[in-house]
Amino acid sequence: MPATNAVLGIDLADRKQAAALTDHDSRVLARRRAVCRAWELGPVLDWAVEQAQAAGFSSVTVACEATGHRWQVLEKLAAERGLNMVCVQSLLVWRAREGEDLTWDKSDPKDAMLIARLTTQLRCYEPETSDGTWSRLRQLGARRRRLLTESTACGQQLRDLLECVWPAALEAAKRPLESASWCAAIAVVLARAGDGDLSAVRRMGQARFVAAVGHELSAWGSTRSCRRIVEAVFAATDDAxxxxxxxxxxxxxxxxxxxxxxxxxxxxxxxxxxxxxxLDELELTELVGSIPGVSVLGAAAVLAECGNPARFPTPRALVKHAGLCPREDSSGEHRGHSRLSGRGRPELRTAAWRATWGAQHANPVLRARHEHLTTREHNRLAGMQARAACAATLLRWLHVVVVRRVPWDPDVAAGRRPQPVAVAAGACVGAPPEKVISAA
Known part of the structure; x- marks a missing residue:
């Protein structure tokens, strides 16, 4: 935000765009409405540069809300003209609109002016600029997250239906929805008893039923079935x-x-x-796989939500982006309870939480940290609180491993040995080296 630049606030929409050019005192220098798509805003940017130069400014800083995909198109147009671009959070614009005159008044030209005003107050941020590979990982991660939601919904709906008419099937396995053998067996039963007659499955015989389940098993990502579960499902077909x-x-x-x-x-x-x-294209498979207890897929899900970690200057910044940093509550002699800020990216928080479930038991450093946090005398944490702290620790590890291109070291992770300052060859550019990686 150089002082020699005017600020162009743009309220992006589908077909009608509103732009307001202001100085650093939020005085409006010019306004413009354009009936065009986001990728047709080039003439508006050229007009803004001309108006800014006529008012004594050397160039323009473009600002908008990061909603949808239109801001990416605007970023491309601004980069082609050598203009800086920043984004403003939609929540801040909503708060500024409410604080303007304490009403719910809303219009596109007013929002464009508010975006420019927030930018001059430095209540903005530089958007992420990722290459094609990182962008592809983000898109795949978003699709996987939606498919996980659909998969969970299908499993819960199947449980609800079977509890009503065939509860004995749910007793065939301790955790039926997590068992590939149970899912394959239920699929075979429902394929042959679509009319509700379970006796048709009984007439198959146990041997044919087990063979049919073996053919169905590959569709559920497994090659070997648990015969005990399959036989229990077959026996349940005789239940009334x-x-x-x-x-x-x-x-x-x-x-x-x-x-x-x-x-x-x-x-x-x-x-x-x-x-x-x-991950293979990014040459990160071996690096993230060096962390015991963290699957390569779990690390890929985390990286898909945060993007290239090199854009965060420190591991702590990545933790804050996820909303896993503590929020202090103190004033004078008062010392309240510190809680998670929860103001970061919720999808990244969820991915880190899921990756921590397995790593907490398989990783010796993470297991020792969880035990210390739940058994120490001062400021002892509950189990879920300690798990959230472990999730933040895992994000720090991933940041250092990916940015510095070094494998995970248990002594460094536990704080028993300092991390060398020199950055390994081929490391990501944009983040200063950390001298010490501490589990704290």
């Missing part, structure tokens, strides 16, 4: 507990649900394979 009168329609619907679930599982497997291929 539940709303037997409703079995026909309910099992028919359950057959549709498990078919959708199988299809979602196949699409998710394809997306995950592509994500691992992107």
């Amino acid at each position: 507990v539940g709303l037997v009168a409703h079995r026909r329609g309910t099992l028919e619907r359950a057959g549709f649900v498990i078919a959708d679930w199988r299809e979602v599982h196949a699409r998710r497997t394809e997306v995950e394979t592509r994500m691992l291929g992107v």
Whole structure:
């Protein structure tokens, strides 16, 4: 935000764009409405540069809200003209609109002026500029997140349906929705008992049923079945507990649900394979795989949500971006309870939380940290609080491993040995080296 630049606030929309050119005292120098798409804003930027130069400024800083994909198009147009661009959070614009005159008044020209005003107050940020490979990883991560939601919804719906008409099937496995053998067995049953008649499955015989489940198992990402679970599902077909009168329609619907679930599982497997291929392109597979307990896919999901970690100057900045940093509550003699800020990216927070579940038990450093946080005398944390702290620790590790291009070291991670200052060859550019990586 150089003082020699005027500020061009643009309220992006589908077909009608509003622009306001202001100085650093929020005085409006010019306004313009344009009926065009976002990728047709080039003439508006050229007009803004001419108006700024006529007012004594050397150039223009472009500002907008980072909503949808239109800001990326505007960033490209600004970069082609050598103009700086920043983004303003939509929540700040909403708050500024409310504080303007304490009403709900809203218009596109007014929002454009508010965006420019927030920019002059430095309440803005520089948007992420990623290359094609990192952008592809982000898109694949977003699709995988949606497929995970659909998969969870299908599993829960199947559980609800079977609890009504065939509860014995849910007793065949301790965690039925997580068992590939159980899912394959239920798929075979529902494919042959679409009319609600489970006796048709009984007439198959146990041997044919087990063979059919073996053929179905590959669709659920497994090659070996648990015979105990498969036989328990077959035995449950003789059970008459539940709303037997409703079995026909309910099992028919359950057959549709498990078919959708199988299809979602196949699409998710394809997306995950592509994500691992992107990590190979970035030459990060071996580095992130060096962290015990963290799967390469889990690390890929985290990196898909945060983008290139090199854009964060320190590991702490990445933790703050995820909203896993503590929020202080103190004033004078008062010392309140510190909680997570929760103001970061919720999808990144979720991905880090999921990756921590397995790593907490398999990683010795993370396991020791969790035990210390839950057993220390002063400021002892609850189990979930300690798990959130471990998730923040995992984000710090990933930042250092990816940015510095060094494998994970347990002594460095535990703070027993300082990290060398020299950056390894081929390291990412844009982040200063950390002298010490501490589990704290």
